Amino acid sequence: MSVDATEVAIVGAGPAGLVLSHLLAARGIDCVVLEQRSREYVEHRVRAGVLEEPSVSLLRSLGLAGRLDREGLAHRGIQLAFDGRRHRIDFVELTGRSITVYGQQEVVKDLIVASSAEIVFDAVGVMPCAIDTDRPSVQYRHGDESHELRCRIVAGCDGSYGVCGPLIPHRTTTEHTYPFAWLGILAEAAPTQDELVYARHDRGFALYSMRSPAITRLYLQVAPDEQLAGWSDDRIWTELSTRLPLDDGFVLNTGPIIDRGITALRSSVSTPMRHGNLLIAGDAAHIVPPTGAKGMNLAIADATVMAAVIDEALHQHRPERLVDYGPACLGRVWRTQHFSHRMTTMLHRFDDDPFRRELQRAELLNLTSSVPAATDLAEQYVGLPFPTLEPL
Ligand SMILES: Cc1cc2nc3c(=O)[nH]c(=O)nc-3n(C[C@H](O)[C@H](O)[C@H](O)COP(=O)(O)OP(=O)(O)OC[C@H]3O[C@@H](n4cnc5c(N)ncnc54)[C@H](O)[C@@H]3O)c2cc1C
Numbered sequence: 001m002s003v004d005a006t007e008v009a010i011v012g013a014g015p016a017g018l019v020l021s022h023l024l025a026a027r028g029i030d031c032v033v034l035e036q037r038s039r040e041y042v043e044h045r046v047r048a049g050v051l052e053e054p055s056v057s058l059l060r061s062l063g064l065a066g067r068l069d070r071e072g073l074a075h076r077g078i079q080l081a082f083d084g085r086r087h088r089i090d091f092v093e094l095t096g097r098s099i100t101v102y103g104q105q106e107v108v109k110d111l112i113v114a115s116s117a118e119i120v121f122d123a124v125g126v127m128p129c130a131i132d133t134d135r136p137s138v139q140y141r142h143g144d145e146s147h148e149l150r151c152r153i154v155a156g157c158d159g160s161y162g163v164c165g166p167l168i169p170h171r172t173t174t175e176h177t178y179p180f181a182w183l184g185i186l187a188e189a190a191p192t193q194d195e196l197v198y199a200r201h202d203r204g205f206a207l208y209s210m211r212s213p214a215i216t217r218l219y220l221q222v223a224p225d226e227q228l229a230g231w232s233d234d235r236i237w238t239e240l241s242t243r244l245p246l247d248d249g250f251v252l253n254t255g256p257i258i259d260r261g262i263t264a265l266r267s268s269v270s271t272p273m274r275h276g277n278l279l280i281a282g283d284a285a286h287i288v289p290p291t292g293a294k295g296m297n298l299a300i301a302d303a304t305v306m307a308a309v310i311d312e313a314l315h316q317h318r319p320e321r322l323v324d325y326g327p328a329c330l331g332r333v334w335r336t337q338h339f340s341h342r343m344t345t346m347l348h349r350f351d352d353d354p355f356r357r358e359l360q361r362a363e364l365l366n367l368t369s370s371v372p373a374a375t376d377l378a379e380q381y382v383g384l385p386f387p388t389l390e391p392l
Pocket residue numbers: 011012013014015016017034035036037042046047048049050104123126157158159160161162163184263281282283284290292293294295296299
């Protein structure tokens with residue numbers, strides 16, 4: 001067995017783990033990232049694509065936004081479509097801030113290429129040990145060799161199916177599962193809009209978004225047990241044309257579908273987010289339905305708080321600060337859960353209940369006719385300020 005040492009062992013090279021590694025490096029804290037997948041795999045995994053303004057500001061402050069600023073698409077607002085018509089929510093007018101559309105895999109590529117930390121890809125059987133002692137470690141295999149990485153803190157940034165969360169004893173999960181899923185496609189078709197279009201339709205929700213000037217990202221609400229095999233390209237484009245507001249002048253470009261997948265929609269928050277010297281961030285601790293475009297941003301927000309508590313614990317000799325990590329994150333996590341749930345329930349078809357349908361219309365009418373209501377949505381969409389630690 002080969003034995004190495006670092007200050008922080010980070011499990012997972014997604015947005016949470018990679019942003020944390022940069023924040024720690026900026027504070028002079030040594031870390032190693034252990035990732036079970038290959039570099040090729042994580043750099044091409046298509047997932048989220050909307051960066052809140054606080055996320056973009058953070059990446060800029062770390063000097064990581066060069067390509068993001070060149071290639072990201074700055075969006076001034078979104079459009080809400082219902083009853084066949086589109087209505088704009090102008091973020092810049094309402095809040096003075098905007099969002100940036102830039103694929104999560106591009107963020108991940110930028111973070112990896114600029115990393116000064118060692119990133120071990122293809123790490124097999126990663127398992128944190130002795131997390132409730134002063135000498136935790138992480139064991140894993142790489143190639144034919146077994147490794148032990150000794151550290152002072154383990155950062156569990158390993159997503160919703162990772163190994164770190166379940167190591168927290170007496171963990172409580174508060175969750176909600178929605179009675180539908182999303183069928184998402186990536187198509188080689190130039191976007192015709194420069195803003196996302198969220199469409200509420202009696203056949204179900206549809207979302208029009210984009211990843212670059214040549215690639216469109218589209219989603220359809222489908223049944224929770226839907227199989228991809230039942231969706232030919234023709235059926236996908238026909239359904240999108242039906243649900244998106246073509247009668248309102250909206251144009252849908254079609255093209256070859258280069259990626260497709262079905263994602264279940266759920267909300268969950270697991271607490272506590274720490275046990276001993278193990279801290280959990282991002283999807284490992286909480287999941288939001290993608291309607292509010294918040295998952296990657298919440299992961300980045302957690303990483304900022306985690307870096308701050310680790311800095312205080314290791315460099316200012318205040319290990320008791322680790323206790324403050326979860327409570328500092330959770331207020332913003334729950335506000336974001338509420339926003340994501342609200343966007344989801346306002347826009348999806350649940351059943352044939354006419355009462356619920358009319359309530360959805362009333363909420364959409366309110367949002368698109370009241371400046372205070374639209375401002376509230378805009379502020380949350382562009383991103384609440386990142387949480388900070390209470391001063392001692
Ligand atoms: C399938 C899927 C589709 C999504 N689509 C959208 C979308 O369309 N729009 C949207 O807004 N949001 C979407 N999201 C949400 C968003 O992408 C996530 O919130 C975001 O990736 C969270 O970042 P993270 O770093 O916490 O976790 P992740 O990005 O999941 O990163 C965790 C990393 O840990 C690694 N890992 C896991 N287990 C281990 C282990 N045992 N050892 C070592 N490494 C491990 C994983 O390989 C991964 O690289 C999607 C999420 C998923 C899972």
